[in-house]
Amino acid sequence: MTTCTENDPEFPSDDFMGARIWRGSDCLHIDVSTLHAPDPFVATMRLILHPAVGDQIIFHNDRDPVHLYPELLEKGWIAEPMPSEDGSFILNLIRVTNS
């Protein structure tokens, strides 16, 4: 996984509630672990609705985003848990339909 401190210029932090968004070698990443509710939810949903987002996002958080799943599915995305070494919560978000 590639990490960086600067947001991808296409996804300025201010538009995504201060979330860190960067392009890794695999796909787009979003880290919302420093945000308070409801910002992790809002930032992630705004990202998946962004026209330049593609079909896959790796989501990083320090807790399980319980309120995110229903809305993700409604927008045609699903989430798969990924292994994490530091106890953080990582999801592979995949677009399955164009909703």
Added chain:
Amino acid sequence: MIGGPSFLSGAESRLLPMSIPFRFFAAAGVFHILFWLSLALSAADIAGFQGGSGPALATIHLLTLGVMVMTVIGASVQLLPVATRRPVLAIWPLKVLFLLMLCGVPILVSGMALHHSLLMKAGSTIVTIAIIGYLIYIGENLLRSKGYQAISKYTGVALLCLFGLSVIGYLLIVNYSSGFFADHATFAEIHFILALFGFMGLLAFGFSFILIPMFALSASPTDRFTILLLVLSLIAISCGIAGALYNSPELTMIALIIGTGAALYYAGSMIKLMKGGMRKRLGISFVLIRFSWAMLPVGLILGAVFASGLTGNSPDWTLFGFIILVGWLLSLLLGIMQRIVPFLSSMHSSTNGKRPALLSFLTPERPLQIHAGCHLTAFAITGAGIALGMEILIKVGALIGVVGAVAFLIFIRGVVQRLNEHLIKD
């Protein structure tokens, strides 16, 4: 497998069992019908209500305790732990709490309706125990919360108000037979202020800072805004209480003017947030939510006019109470519930490796459309009936409200039914 067994596996462990919030929602749905029915049956009492026990007081408490407190408990025990990042410690207290509310509220309102002192005392004792239990339960979660967000501040102050209003409410009931309060009406007024503006109002503000950005996909309000609004609200509530204690219409008017300022500041900020949101089509729930935002300042301005003495010596405070209770709080509560009931159901729809049910599948639209139409019509006709002192209008409006409340209960039942269909589907 994409969307297969692993989906939501971690989330399920952080959620309360679905039956916990839904038992409160279902009970609130039934009390909602009973509220409008009671309003229709007590129309004569409502038209000239001046306080004291009787069918009008019972009707008000069917709404405040039966609908509002029930819903607040059901929603807050599920939503607050997510906001505070601290799971609840145990489930069983919520089951006990529910049973206490389910028994206590009907006993209390029956006692109020029948002027029966023993029933009122028994009911208020049970309800007070339930509310204190809720305070301890939620307070414990707040104290363990990470950080000190806006919702924690608002909920903390709202819970203090709930404690105050519960104690005063209990003493008011005892006072019907003991008579130790020299001025029953003054403490009834303080109870009213703490209940509507202190407890429900501050909770409504605090939860909207989480829920409105979630629904509209917008930025959260700034800390500066939330703190200023809290300060304004507390000044208004304090002035209102002082106005009641010192029997000062001037202080009451100051409270209402500051409250109006706070309400307009809040509504303006919410509208601004929504304009910056990515989701523009927000559905029928936002018809009610927007309506509620308008009704708060309308009610407060009307209250300020009454307090100024411009309308003569007998201002219609019942109309003020109706606009605040039904126009603002009930409309807001029902609008929010329309969103969170399918939302919470969807989070419970992925057992046995199933992909969660779509929100759109879980939301029966027709009952919501009927409900919204009936709710707004009932509000307008009943409000006109109260303003004009026309019993027949109150009755007609309230009966339309009954139809709307039945439609809302059908909506809740429909969500559960669709969830079950989803769960048994191969």
